[in-house]
Amino acid sequence: MPVCPVPAGAGLCPAILLLLTLLANSNAALNTTTPCAPASCGGLAIAYPFWLSGTHPPECGYQAFQVACDKQGRASLMNSIWTYQIMDIFFKNSSFRARNVQLLDGTCNIELSVNASSDIGLFI
Numbered sequence: 001m002p003v004c005p006v007p008a009g010a011g012l013c014p015a016i017l018l019l020l021t022l023l024a025n026s027n028a029a030l031n032t033t034t035p036c037a038p039a040s041c042g043g044l045a046i047a048y049p050f051w052l053s054g055t056h057p058p059e060c061g062y063q064a065f066q067v068a069c070d071k072q073g074r075a076s077l078m079n080s081i082w083t084y085q086i087m088d089i090f091f092k093n094s095s096f097r098a099r100n101v102q103l104l105d106g107t108c109n110i111e112l113s114v115n116a117s118s119d120i121g122l123f124i
Contacts, residue, residue, distance in 0.1 A: 036060035042073030044089055076101065 038047035039055045046052040046069075051061030053068050067075050067086065075086040077098065084098040 041067065041069035041075040044075050044086060045091075046075065046089075047091065050089070 035057055036048065036051075036059075038045045039052045040046065041052060046056075046067050048060060049062045050065040050067050051058060053066050058066070064079075065077065067077060069075050077084045077086060083101040085101050086096055086098050088097040090096060
């Protein structure tokens with residue numbers, strides 16, 4: 001049987017592919033954090049269906065449940081009109097307690113009343 005000469009670089013290509021595969025697998029093993037893991041703001045755990053702006057990517061929760069955390073550790077939800085400070089999150093019964101930050105001065109202007117429901121129904 002005749003021997004066909006093989007170019008010197010032909011054996012290098014499979015070795016490079018094997019090395020790249022091993023490096024990719026080792027990097028995946030080192031990245032054990034998940035982008036949607038619960039985060040905290042003050043004493044609150046922020047997890048699905050909420051997502052913490054600056055920590056979680058938007059796909060970690062519903063668009064309407066984007067939570068901002070200020071320097072004092074206060075979590076808040078915002079819509080186009082109001083800002084709601086989240087007081088508690090109850091994951092067992094899928095509810096949360098919040099207060100309207102703009103009404104904390106004790107005034108209640110009926111002309112400013114709006115429906116505070118979210119657009120979560122659009123994403124279910």
